[in-house]
Amino acid sequence: MSLLLVIFDLVLLAGIIGVAWRCLASTDLFRAVVLFITFGLLLALAWVRLEAPDIALAEAAIGAGITGALLLVTLERLRSIMAERHSGRPHTPPPDPSGPHALLRALHDPPPERHSFFPALIFALVVGSLLVTALWHQPQSTGLEPVVDAHMDVSGVDHPITAVLLNFRAYDTFLELAIVLIALLGAWSLGRHDLIPARPAPGPILPGTLRLLVPVAIVTGVYVLWAGSHAPGGAFQAGAILGAAGILLVLARPRQLPMAPGIPLRLGITAGVALFLLVGLYGLGAGHGFLGYADAWAYPLIILIEVAATLSIALTLVALFVAGRPAGDDA
Amino acid sequence: MIANTLTVILVLAGLVFFAAGTAGLLRFPDVYSRLHALTKADNVGLGLVILGLMFQAGGPADILKLILIWVLVLAAGTTAAHMVAQRTWTHGEFESDR
Structure with missing residues (x-):
């Protein structure tokens, strides 16, 4: 069991370093951004292995999620600015239904809204029951509270x-x-x-x-x-x-x-x-x-x-x- | 016991107003009627919640703080609603997605 974990850790480490290197070395900016997001997810896994799930969540949400989205939007703006400079007219993204532009367009214009009640209801039910379960299973450990209490007089x-x-x-x-x-x-x-x-x-x-x-x-x-x-x-x-x-x-x-x-x-x-x-x-x-x-x-x-x-x-x-x-x- | 019961009743009543205000914000057709729905949540809903919480307050200082919170939210909410309405009156509604 522990040997498996050691192998997993080594593969994870190698993956993090490899992805980081590929991200920095990439000449294609879009590929670099995608690799950066991958890097963030691998890093989140590493935090999980270090038994710091809070930081893993933050890394996945902020490092990979929000930063990745921001970088993608910046990249698209950069492209349209560069295209404007080259051609001298406003840039319109090519009507390519697949490929990277589809993702970027999805970020800019959400798909037409279908007024369906059930997805929202199911989502609310799932999130609600997750929250209730989390409340139910509050860990009994007192954490660092006793340590803090013991040292309050010198604080x-x-x-x-x-x-x-x-x-x-x-x-x-x-x-x-x-x-x-x-x-x-x-x-x-x-x-x-x-x-x-x-x-x-x-x-x-x-x-x-x-x-x-x-x-x-x-x-x-x-x-x-x-x-x-x-x-x-x-x-x-x-x-x-x-x-x-x-x-x-x-x-x-x-x-x-x-x-x-x-x-x-x-x-x-x-x-x-x-x-x-x-x-x-x-x-x-x-x-x-x-x-x-x-x-x-x-x-x-x-x-x-x-x-x-x-x-x-x-x-x-x-x-x-x-x-x-x-x-x-x-x- | 009576205080706890009153708190539960008042806070629940406040939450009903919040739910109604939220539903109105989502469902009403134009800016003015949405604002009208929101003010119910701000004024009456929060007022009832604050009133309910007062029964749990530790002393007069806590009660005064709760009242202050309500008054501040009233002032800020009223001003914000006024400015949204004024902007809509002079510039028209924002492009709607419908």
Whole structure:
């Protein structure tokens, strides 16, 4: 049995490396995209073998599924742009009923809808019964809960989720913040400067509501941030609330908002990651390990990181929505 | 016991409004009547659910938070419905797929 598994693992490994190599080496972009999707599915299998089914699901859905679809759509756009450049006229995909274009067209225009009730009913029943079974067979294991509970007194905070996120597994949270920052850098590096066009809201309703909602959103955001130390809450939720308020402001009256100056905006956006890194390095120097805190300092340091992270997340969400670099800083 | 019964009854009543609103959103022919269906879910449905949950609240602070959630959803939903209706009034309905 175990010999079979070893052989399976070896074949899987060889497959992953081989597919990755073929994907990178392929000169045909469509083939590369298909190989990338295959790579994602094999990787999901590898996660299953590592007994991490959650990550396998995420890899299959995000890595293979959504990213694959995005790449296919990008490829089709790229092709029509290239064809336009070559021929000087808008490109129409060839009426080829089979082959790769059929899949691409299927992605763009769903087939004509047939109003049948039964597929939807069967689907709902299957998904519903799956969910009920999942609820029924809740695993009895308590997981890592006892471990977390046993160490709550050294975590510096009173809420187990915050303790895990910002103390026990601070490394994960640090990387999450870094990914949010990298997403924004990616959006900025596309080099767009055009902001959302000004669309003056018709009538007084929207500005009036904003005048009511934005202060409430700010108070709620700060409350959720503060509550994070002893109740559900924290930097990501608070940042999302503040970011939503900012996006509403940008949407409703873009003309009256002053453009954010470049340097302070960049400082604010990087504050979360930078401060987290500084604290982590200090912990390394002081002998607590990277991202470790002295017990007495845990609470103030966590609050400090959470405040900076909230600011960064809120600013990043708004900046991602606006999607353009601040005007006039091409330096 | 009475509180639990009231909660179950009120939340279920709220869910009926949500189901009706969803059915209306899916089945009604034009934007205005769909909005009309949606407001039932937002206002009455959520109101009933919130009212039901109040019987489970730990204290006055929790009750106030629940009321605040309802008021905020009312304000936001009303504004969104107004803007959708206004856009439809000035620009016409979006190209329908029917």
